[in-house]
Amino acid sequence: MKLKKKKRTLIGWVYIIVIGVAVLFFMKGLLLFGMKKLNVLILPIQSKIYTTTEGIRENFNTILKYKDFFYENRELKAKITSQEYKDELIADLTAENVRLRQLLDLKGQMEYKTKVVKVSFQHVQDTYDGFVIKAGAVDGMKVNMPVLSGRQLIGKITDVYENYSVVKMITGENSYVSALCRDVIGIVNGEREKDLYFRPTSSLEEDLKVGEELYTSGISDVYPKGLYVGKISEIVSANNKLEKRYKVKIDTNIYDFQEAIVLMGDV
Missing domain, CATH: 1.20.5 (Single alpha-helices involved in coiled-coils or other helix-helix interfaces)
Structure with a gap:
């Protein structure tokens, strides 16, 4: 079991x-x-x-x-x-x-004592009126010294400070330069633009032609004789001989103006 x-x-x-x-x-x-x-x-x-x-x-x-x-x-x-x-x-x-x-x-x-200077400032609104150079009283700068751009007369010193000076340009308003074009004497004035205007003060202007060059006359106490001013580019008006004016072109490119020559006196 x-x-x-x-x-x-x-x-x-x-x-x-x-x-x-x-x-x-x-x-x-x-x-x-x-x-x-x-x-x-x-x-x-x-x-x-x-x-x-x-x-x-x-x-x-x-x-x-x-x-x-x-x-x-x-x-x-x-x-x-x-x-x-x-x-x-x-x-x-x-x-x-x-x-x-x-x-x-x-x-x-040149037959003058000169100094090459740097252009330090140009005001945009016063391009054709004036500029500032990096040379002043310590460098021998004086009021009324002529200033050139290359051979081109560009203006004169109007204000002198210790290390810089102000230049009034011949293209500026109320700027007048006694000038000669061959035997024709007259006044060149600026109007705050790139061109100058020549108004003859003699009766020989009828012989002036486009392309002829103008030089300082030497009558002024500021600018010596023989400085290049510009060349005639256009006859502006010819209503009568007394009112005839000539447009004068300068050689300097104001927008690319970096150095200048100051005439400091005779050598």
């Missing part, structure tokens, strides 16, 4: 074990099937995450590369700007050197 009972118990455990193994195999298959389905569902998400991550990484690398490119570009621009500045400076110095050589050559041809 006891033997049969033990046998039944043993058979029961065998069934339980077999059933358990079968359940495990079933669960394993079910688990593998579920994992496959889950992978199918998750794969697009994983692909999207991977693509996004790669995009972020590429964008980050692009940002880093752009940053490097930005700094390289800025350095390159700085070098180019520096080189352009150097080239411009060299060009300015070369041009200045040429101008100074010309002024010194002209200075050597």
